[in-house]
Amino acid sequence: MDPIRKKRLVGSFVLLLLAAIIVPFLFDGEGYRANRLTLDIPPEPAPLVLQFRQPENPRLSERSALADPRPQPEPIKIVTGEVAEKTKPSAKALTLSRDVPVQDTDGTPVAWTLQLASFRDEANAKQLRDRLNQAGYKSYLRSKGEMTKVFVGPDLQRSEVEKQQAALSRLFKLNGLVLRFTPG
Secondary structure (H helix, E strand, O other), X not given: OOHHHHHHHHHHHHHHHHHHHHHHHHOOOHHHHHHOOOOOOOOOOOOOOOXXXXXOOOOOOOOOOOOOOOOXXXXXXXXXXHHHHHOOOOOOOEEEOOXXXXXXXXXXXXXEEEEEEEEOOHHHHHHHXXXXXXXXXXXXXXXXXXXXXXXXXXXXXXXXXXXXXXHHHHHHOOOOEEEEOOOO
């Protein structure tokens, strides 16, 4: 190889090497970055800390001191116009009685429910509940151990629950038990 050609190759190689080193400094994107929009990204929020609180409603007390479950109803007298004018003691007035809703010693209303049946098979209990709902009665289920019980009610007046008991005895041939309703 002739020496001039060799010098040209070495010179070209040196120029390319210098260009490879200098060109990135010239075109590093500084000018491009200066014209771009800047984004203000807020810092990462602090991680959430879950706090568990106790329910604010206190549990009902054990019903050791209950109010009288069957208070004596106060008679309501309905007097017609003629009898009101005469106001004789011997005038016969129509007397109706209705249970007066009562409260426990802790102020909770006393309610009544009707337990109709108990089943080992939950499907049978659900079937009876559905039949009761179709007949227009408020019914619900409660499970205790292996047994599922079917209830109708609750109602604040025991006399209404007793009327439902008589009607259900005729319709479904089930004699239920009138019990004091306890939530849960």
